[in-house]
Amino acid sequence: MIEAKHLTKDYTVHLKGKGLSGMVKSLVKSEKKIVHAVQDVNFSIGEGELVGYIGPNGAGKSTTIKMLTGILQPSEGSVSVCGIDPAKNRIQNAMNIGAVFGQKTQLWWDLPVRETFELLKRMYQINDKVYQRNLDDYMSFLEMGSFADQPVRQLSLGQRMRAEIAASLLHDPKVLFLDEPTIGLDINVKLNMREFIKKINEERGVTVLLTTHDLSDIESLARRIIVINHGTLGFDGTIEALAEKYSDGKRSIRFTLQEEHDLALPAEMAAHCLVKRDGRHMTIVHDKAVEAAAILGFIMSKTAISDIDIKGPQIEDVVLEVYNS
Amino acid sequence: MKRYMAFFRSELETAMAYRGDFFFSFLADFILILVKLAVWSAVFQHRSTVAGFDFAQMMTYLFVSQTVTNIYAFKNDASRPISSKIRKGTIVFDLLRPVEFTKARLFENLGQTMVVAMFNLAFLLGCILLIPNVDLPASFACAGLFVLSMVCGYVIMFCVCLLSGLLTFWTMNSWGMRNIRNAIIAFFSGSLVPIGALPEWMQGICNVLPFKSIIYTPTMIYMGQYDVRESLIQISVQLFWAAFLWIAARLLCGAALKRVQVNGG
Numbered sequence: 001m002i003e004a005k006h007l008t009k010d011y012t013v014h015l016k017g018k019g020l021s022g023m024v025k026s027l028v029k030s031e032k033k034i035v036h037a038v039q040d041v042n043f044s045i046g047e048g049e050l051v052g053y054i055g056p057n058g059a060g061k062s063t064t065i066k067m068l069t070g071i072l073q074p075s076e077g078s079v080s081v082c083g084i085d086p087a088k089n090r091i092q093n094a095m096n097i098g099a100v101f102g103q104k105t106q107l108w109w110d111l112p113v114r115e116t117f118e119l120l121k122r123m124y125q126i127n128d129k130v131y132q133r134n135l136d137d138y139m140s141f142l143e144m145g146s147f148a149d150q151p152v153r154q155l156s157l158g159q160r161m162r163a164e165i166a167a168s169l170l171h172d173p174k175v176l177f178l179d180e181p182t183i184g185l186d187i188n189v190k191l192n193m194r195e196f197i198k199k200i201n202e203e204r205g206v207t208v209l210l211t212t213h214d215l216s217d218i219e220s221l222a223r224r225i226i227v228i229n230h231g232t233l234g235f236d237g238t239i240e241a242l243a244e245k246y247s248d249g250k251r252s253i254r255f256t257l258q259e260e261h262d263l264a265l266p267a268e269m270a271a272h273c274l275v276k277r278d279g280r281h282m283t284i285v286h287d288k289a290v291e292a293a294a295i296l297g298f299i300m301s302k303t304a305i306s307d308i309d310i311k312g313p314q315i316e317d318v319v320l321e322v323y324n325s
Numbered sequence: 326m327k328r329y330m331a332f333f334r335s336e337l338e339t340a341m342a343y344r345g346d347f348f349f350s351f352l353a354d355f356i357l358i359l360v361k362l363a364v365w366s367a368v369f370q371h372r373s374t375v376a377g378f379d380f381a382q383m384m385t386y387l388f389v390s391q392t393v394t395n396i397y398a399f400k401n402d403a404s405r406p407i408s409s410k411i412r413k414g415t416i417v418f419d420l421l422r423p424v425e426f427t428k429a430r431l432f433e434n435l436g437q438t439m440v441v442a443m444f445n446l447a448f449l450l451g452c453i454l455l456i457p458n459v460d461l462p463a464s465f466a467c468a469g470l471f472v473l474s475m476v477c478g479y480v481i482m483f484c485v486c487l488l489s490g491l492l493t494f495w496t497m498n499s500w501g502m503r504n505i506r507n508a509i510i511a512f513f514s515g516s517l518v519p520i521g522a523l524p525e526w527m528q529g530i531c532n533v534l535p536f537k538s539i540i541y542t543p544t545m546i547y548m549g550q551y552d553v554r555e556s557l558i559q560i561s562v563q564l565f566w567a568a569f570l571w572i573a574a575r576l577l578c579g580a581a582l583k584r585v586q587v588n589g590g
Contacts, residue, residue: 069417
């Protein structure tokens, strides 16, 4: 469905000198710097997949999406979406895709939401039946009834983002690109949006490529993640595989003991554990070589505990590790 | 074609939402007419004709040429939305739509122009009724040819603005460019001074540039200064420029979209 082969995008940045003299100099001759936003990226996404595309700020996520939507032309390599090259057939590709860019609005600032939808209906030549079905469906699921007749400039961010995603799906696109769709949203709207994305993906089989900095979006939606860092691919696979690869399956167990106790782990266990104490609290971080049950059994045999909290690998930590690697 | 009507409608509605704003800009342009009127009255105190116009004709020229100028370029300069789209990065959505960039801009601009034209033609009609020296079109034929010529002039003006707007893809700013362009158009189109009142050598320059076709030609046709045959010749010249500049704009647009950079996020 989506294919990127040796995808590369370079930008030329004109550097401006410092101060007035620098400004005058740059009028005559400006220094150029080539920035490799995306470098030799390869991936392939199948029909109906929901893929999280993550990376730190400036990693090249948005640039990739802009090439897949036909907005930017790749410097080298190629992309194909539904078998179409977006760079060559931008208009044809546009009919197959929908996109939301969380930082920008595709709605007409001064027109009511409903009017924007009507205009998109004309622009995409959506037939009445499909349009009505989608409109009713999205209006009720995203609870847009209360603000559909207000001009977009008067909407809150949460209302606007719901309208944005609805607008991107009116023409039944086969592929949906979401570039930070949940940025700045409160938890209610965020959950509603996630449910909606899930529903669209599951019920309609829309292929979704999602970029976000909110990893809980990824955890609750994506089965597969692609990590891009400094313009190159860092990882491509399931979340579990990512955690496996980068955190060595480290987990932490936090005990609250009934009384302070200076117990020591047996040597063969201690080699795989990191123990932190704080009064009655004791946190043990251990790797795969030791089973949680063994640690639990040992502690409980030595002293009475009042509370226990086990945490698996934290996606944030794992991703941080990938970003910094 | 139907696809593009969405752009026409969106801008028509947006312009209507800001009709108060339009009205005030419109007042500002009215003041400009008063200034020109004062200058020409001073000139006519010493001579009875200028560039073959008597004072009454000069007044008609001023009002009609100002109306045409306003309709083309007062709130609806096509280069402005383009440079703002480029600077703010919202151009992503224009390229996301299943439409051609230049055509969509044309229809957008037509939507705004409709509203502006409505205001200004109503104003012109009011002036004709209230001010004795300002005349109706010289004949029905003139009125018809005037409308045709104004449409052609509009397309030329749109293309000139589009071309200057597209240059923002290279310069990233359009303010300076717009000012230079407006100064050139004001001078060589007959908007500032009737071209007939310019020295010969300057008239020669005007004849080989497209700007004369934008304002001077429709105004002269309105006033009956050209007979039907001459009017049709002038309209053919307009059609040539309109086609030439439209093709140029599309070529430039093709080159520009290849080097799109999206600002911000």
